[in-house]
Amino acid sequence: MSVSGNSDAVSYAKVIDGKTAADTGDRIEYVKVSLAFLPLSTPVSDAKVLTGRQKPLTEVAIVFAEIRTRDGYDGIGFSYSKRAGGYGIFAHAKEIADNLLGEDPNDIDKIYTKLLWAGASVGRSGMAVQAISPFDVALWDMKAKRAKLPLAKLFGAHRDSVRCYNTSGGFLHTPLDQVLKNVAISRESGIGGIKLKVGHPDNAEDLKRLTAVRKELGDFPLMVDANQQWDRDTAIRMGRKMEQFDLVWIEEPLDAYDVEGHAALTAALDTPIATGEMLTSYREHEQLILGNASDFVQPDAPRVGGITPFLRIMELAHRHGRKLAPHFAMEIHLHLAAAYPIEPWLEHFEWLNPLFNEQLELRDGRMWVSDRYGLGVTMSEQAVKWTVQTAEFGKQP
Structure with missing residues (x-):
């Protein structure tokens, strides 16, 4: 009976399902x-x-x-x-x-x-x-x-828009008076936060610029980015001096691969530490996350190998309670940030705008996921x- 029954089942399967997924x-x-x-x-x-x-x-x-x-x-x-x-x-x-x-x-x-x-x-x-x-x-x-x-919906979005901050107006080559003008323009455009570059050879210059920008912004969200240029002693000293500015984070205070140094800063300072943009694999981010080396993780999908490894980084980061602030490439990262369970930040860079026929919508301090399918962009x-x-x-x- 069992042999006959099995044979009938095979025949039935052939009738019901004549082709495989591979076919x-x-x-x-x-x-x-x-x-x-x-x-x-x-x-x-x-x-x-x-x-x-x-x-x-x-x-x-x-x-x-x-x-x-x-x-x-x-x-x-x-x-x-x-x-x-x-x-x-x-x-x-x-x-x-x-x-x-x-x-x-x-x-x-x-x-x-x-x-x-x-x-x-x-x-x-x-x-x-x-x-x-x-x-x-x-x-x-x-x-x-x-x-x-839209790609965000394919992942399973937690939100339809993401908090968005601007970087491009606060580079070190920009004179302070122009930085302040750029800050005002960014706020008027609907940006939700401002990031200021730091790391001058004279630390007093950083504090001067930061004081002026904080005064201009009031209690508006403000971040700083040292682009890996401090040693551990300078980072802890500057981090303590910057506590007064109520920063969202201090970004890349140390060399990108200094997991121990970043972990020590994260433990010592009230201001959150953010890093990870220069890492180029899931394994490197794994070391950062498991080493408790930052409050914010900042993976970059093009740098780590695409969306597939980025999703793995997101899963690990969420499991360990990290916040997310992807680096650059907002056209990709908007969708990934929208799918992250913990409220993230998105970095706004207008540099890539000329490459695409479509532009992302920025308003009320947030970048909004469009209803266009996929990434929602085409080459210009x-x-x-x-x-x-x-x-x-x-x-x-």
């Missing part, structure tokens, strides 16, 4: 990778420039990925690099791009692992994963479009004009 799944047929250089109207300097470690920033390299499938779906993603690295990311992306062809675009984690192994010889962090980011982001963009949802003609190299794989559907 019916979509397939990637075409991949395009592009390298563009976005020029900045004014060279930008932070503390790394004043300490002689870097030159002023004049342009941002953008690596785009466009993916299309047999069933007519498409997705767009991007990674970026400031100063050096753009050509390297593009070169590695070209080397691994054909690994996507023939894959079901819905199997994003599987594809991510495949791309990691394709470049395993050069590691699982840094440029190796930054070259995966455009593909990974494009696949998530496509998946949300297939579901006819200006982005195409700034493109210097392209590579195509597969066939145009």
